[in-house]
Amino acid sequence: MRLGVKPAVFLLRLLAWFALVYVVWALTPLATIYTQLLASLTNAAIRMTEWFGDANVRGGTTVFARGEGIYFAHRLFPNAEPPGIPGDWVQANLVLLIPLMLATPAATWALRLRRLAIALACAVALQVFGLVVTIKAAWSTELGEFSFRYFSRSDRFIYSFLDAFCQSFDTQLFPFAIWAGIHFRQLTGRSEPAAPPPQSSSTKPRAKSRHKAKAAARAARSS
Numbered sequence: 078m079r080l081g082v083k084p085a086v087f088l089l090r091l092l093a094w095f096a097l098v099y100v101v102w103a104l105t106p107l108a109t110i111y112t113q114l115l116a117s118l119t120n121a122a123i124r125m126t127e128w129f130g131d132a133n134v135r136g137g138t139t140v141f142a143r144g145e146g147i148y149f150a151h152r153l154f155p156n157a158e159p160p161g162i163p164g165d166w167v168q169a170n171l172v173l174l175i176p177l178m179l180a181t182p183a184a185t186w187a188l189r190l191r192r193l194a195i196a197l198a199c200a201v202a203l204q205v206f207g208l209v210v211t212i213k214a215a216w217s218t219e220l221g222e223f224s225f226r227y228f229s230r231s232d233r234f235i236y237s238f239l240d241a242f243c244q245s246f247d248t249q250l251f252p253f254a255i256w257a258g259i260h261f262r263q264l265t266g267r268s269e270p271a272a273p274p275p276q277s278s279s280t281k282p283r284a285k286s287r288h289k290a291k292a293a294a295r296a297a298r299s300s
Contacts, residue, residue, distance in 0.1 A: 087180060094176035102172055109145055111171075112164035116142035118201065119208040123149075126209065134227050138212060149212045153223065160215055167204055167247075174200055174252035181260055192259050199255045207243035214240035 102108055120140035127136050137152045145164040150157070178196050183189035214236040217228035224233070257264060 087182075090180040091176050094179045095173070098175050099172055102168075108164065108168060109142075111168060112145050112147060113142045115164070115167060115201075115204060115208065116140050116147050118205050119147065119212075122205050123209050123212060126213070138216070140208070140212070147208065149215075151216065154220075162208065162211060167208065170204075170247055170249075170252045171197075171200060173249075174255060177252060177256040178259075181256070181263070196255050196259055200251065203243075203247070203251055207240075207247055210236055210239040210243060 120138075123138050123140060124136055127134065127138060129135070134151075134153070138149060139152070140147065140149045142148070142164070143161075146161045147164055147167065148159040148161045150159040174196055175193070178193040179189065181189070181192075183192065213232075217224050217233045217236050228236075
């Protein structure tokens with residue numbers, strides 16, 4: 078693995094960034110703010126999946142944040158206690174992903190921050206996807222007659238599989254997969270092809286031919 082630094086230096090940087098990010102995430106309102114953002118994005122995403130289908134379930138799901146938890150409810154069950162998903166469980170991969178991105182060397186800090194922004198966008202998309210399939214899995218398997226009426230057997234299988242897959246893959250492997258994908262060339266020792274050197278616009282003057290030189294010398298003697 079060619080990181081541009083010694084492995085021990087990279088490890089020390091990673092541990093230092095991890096400690097800093099963990100303290101900031103734990104002691105500031107950042108986790109609560111991020112939970113609100115995730116709930117809003119998930120609510121919009123799951124509404125998009127409910128545009129079609131039976132009128133009773135179309136647009137019926139509402140996702141909202143309460144503290145650091147993400148809750149979801151359906152309008153067909155207004156009096157039911159809404160299930161919740163711990164926000165810290167969803168956000169745990171960021172506490173690893175951010176240090177990985179910041180500890181990896183880059184030519185400039187601007188490039189490092191640009192890579193971090195790409196990584197965060199990928200992480201948010203995967204987190205929203207995981208929340209959507211978790212909610213779908215709950216609706217398709219845990220509501221008795223409602224689940225059997227509005228979700229087919231294949232729906233229940235797909236949502237349950239995706240839910241289990243995201244839960245097992247999310248916290249530990251998603252950060253490493255995103256980090257390795259963004260730094261693939263750097264990790265494998267490959268580099269961008271070097272640009273060809275610019276060609277000079279000026280050209281060397283052509284040497285005078287021998288005949289022209291002799292003619293010029295004769296003209297000079299005769300004068």
